[in-house]
Amino acid sequence: xxxxxxPVLRVEALRVAYDHPLGLVRAVDEVSFSLRPHExxxxxxxxxxxxxxxxxxxxxxxxxxxxxxxxxxxxEEIALSQLTPEAIRRLxxxxxxxxxxxxxxxxxxxxRIRDQIGDAIADHGTRLSRQDLIARVRSLLSQVGxxxxxxxxxxxxxxxxxxxxACIAIAICLRPKVIIADEPTSALxxxxxxxxxxxxxNVQAELGAAVILVGHDMGLMAQFVDRLGIMYxxxxxxxxPIRDIITAPRHPYTRxxxxxxxxxxxxxxxxxxxxxxxxxxxxxxxxxxxPRCPRAEERCTSDKPAVRPIGPDATVAxxxx
Ligand SMILES: Nc1ncnc2c1ncn2[C@@H]1O[C@H](COP(=O)(O)OP(=O)(O)O)[C@@H](O)[C@H]1O
Ligand SMILES: [Mg+2]
Numbered sequence: 001x002x003x004x005x006x007p008v009l010r011v012e013a014l015r016v017a018y019d020h021p022l023g024l025v026r027a028v029d030e031v032s033f034s035l036r037p038h039e040x041x042x043x044x045x046x047x048x049x050x051x052x053x054x055x056x057x058x059x060x061x062x063x064x065x066x067x068x069x070x071x072x073x074x075x076e077e078i079a080l081s082q083l084t085p086e087a088i089r090r091l092x093x094x095x096x097x098x099x100x101x102x103x104x105x106x107x108x109x110x111x112r113i114r115d116q117i118g119d120a121i122a123d124h125g126t127r128l129s130r131q132d133l134i135a136r137v138r139s140l141l142s143q144v145g146x147x148x149x150x151x152x153x154x155x156x157x158x159x160x161x162x163x164x165x166a167c168i169a170i171a172i173c174l175r176p177k178v179i180i181a182d183e184p185t186s187a188l189x190x191x192x193x194x195x196x197x198x199x200x201x202n203v204q205a206e207l208g209a210a211v212i213l214v215g216h217d218m219g220l221m222a223q224f225v226d227r228l229g230i231m232y233x234x235x236x237x238x239x240x241p242i243r244d245i246i247t248a249p250r251h252p253y254t255r256x257x258x259x260x261x262x263x264x265x266x267x268x269x270x271x272x273x274x275x276x277x278x279x280x281x282x283x284x285x286x287x288x289x290x291p292r293c294p295r296a297e298e299r300c301t302s303d304k305p306a307v308r309p310i311g312p313d314a315t316v317a318x319x320x321x
Contacts, residue, residue: 006076007034008210009058009096009178014071016050016057016234019064025280027053027066029234032307033315035178035210040201042221042242043214044257045231046277051214052101054231055180058212059098060088075177093124097176101183101214104163107155113141113166114151120170140169143206144199161192165199172203179204182214193217197224218261222246227313230254233278233288236307238321240314250310250321252295287318295320 016028027050035041043051056062058073060080073080075095083091092098100106108116117137121128128136137151144165155163164184171179181200185193197220204211213225221228222242229239230251238251249255256273275292278284284291290300299319307317 005036007074008037008039008076009035010072010074011054011058012072012074014054014057014073015069016053016062016066017069018053018066020281023281026283027234027280028057030071030307031231031234031236032071033229033236033239035212037177037210038204038208039227040204040211040213040225042225042228043212043231044216044218044221044228046216048277048280049231050234050280051231052182053234055098055100055182055212055214058180059092059096061092061098090124093120093171093176094174095176096178096180097171097174099164099167099171099179099181099184102187103167103182103184104160104187107163107166109155111154112151113153113155113158116166117151117170117173121173124174126174136173140173141166143172143203144169145195145202159192160188161196164188164196168196168200168203172207172209175207176209178210178212179207180212180214183216184213185220186215186217193220200224218246218258230257233280233283235288235317236315237289237317238315240311240316244311244314250314250316251318252293252320253289256294 012032013030014028015030018025018027031054045051057068062068080088114137117140118133138148141148141150146162146165150162158166184200185196188196201224215221225242227239228242228245229236230253232253238245238254245254246258249258260273278288286302287300287305290296293300305317305319307315310316
């Protein structure tokens with residue numbers, strides 16, 4: 001039995017490394033967080049901070065030279081590391097669905113949308129009669145705001161926004177409990193972005209799913225998510241409800257990110273802050289952020305700050321926060 005407010009997803013001390021000729025790259029370093037049913041969780045950070053790696057690791061989709069080398073992911077009471085490859089395959093889409101980064105450009109160009117959705121349903125073991133399949137595709141398309149005749153079209157006949165909606169339709173075809181969307185709107189213009197986010201919000205509400213939104217547009221995050229996690233060099237350095245993190249960020253990195261946004265509504269894109277993002281292969285000792293941190297002191301150069309709870313829904317990894 002699952003309690004009504006028990007987390008739908010729990011990520012515990014997850015670690016991912018990539019083997020490079022020059023050494024090991026730690027792309028995800030002991031990341032922990034949990035997601036309540038219906039919650040919208042954002043994951044933001046500079047490019048290369050490990051967001052996509054984390055999204056893929058949750059679904060155990062990391063491919064060589066990468067590997068998961070620690071931690072656990074729980075979907076309700078299922079420990080994902082204990083599942084067979086076949087069980088994991090079935091759980092993708094049906095339990096946790098992913099709209100991968102750049103997915104709208106990786107739709108199969110020679111397969112009609114109807115068949116791409118149909119294949120996703122069939123691949124995951126759901127057998128439907130032809131009649132039922134047509135009806136199911138129609139209802140999925142309408143759920144994501146696409147006209148019924150989209151089913152007969154090829155990807156090149158669709159606009160960017162329509163392709164992204166089609167990807168969302170594929171992601172939700174088996175009614176997942178968790179949807180992970182990796183930069184779903186970064187290739188779209190602002191108006192279409194908003195429409196696609198609205199669609200994602202609508203399907204989430206209809207399914208009662210939780211969402212992890214990966215991105216770096218703080219305006220979008222502010223409008224969409226309930227809680228935000230900030231990644232830096234593979235670590236989740238701060239997690240807090242969106243209002244709190246925008247009005248009172250605790251981690252110096254988060255503070256710099258927020259302060260660098262245009263002030264009025266804190267809108268804009270995370271472009272990063274002065275100084276170079278660290279090379280994951282050669283991270284500074286202690287707190288990885290210390291060379292860029294205005295608050296850094298002696299101990300930051302040697303002691304790695306632990307992730308500490310600072311409220312029921314918030315954590316921070318800084319000696320001074
Ligand atoms: N396929 C890969 N092979 C080797 N290293 C990778 C691969 N994908 C990511 N990495 C490493 O992991 C780091 C984090 O990448 P990624 O998760 O894509 O970050 P983000 O999504 O935040 O931009 C990169 O800087 C890179 O060093
Ligand atoms: Mg990415």
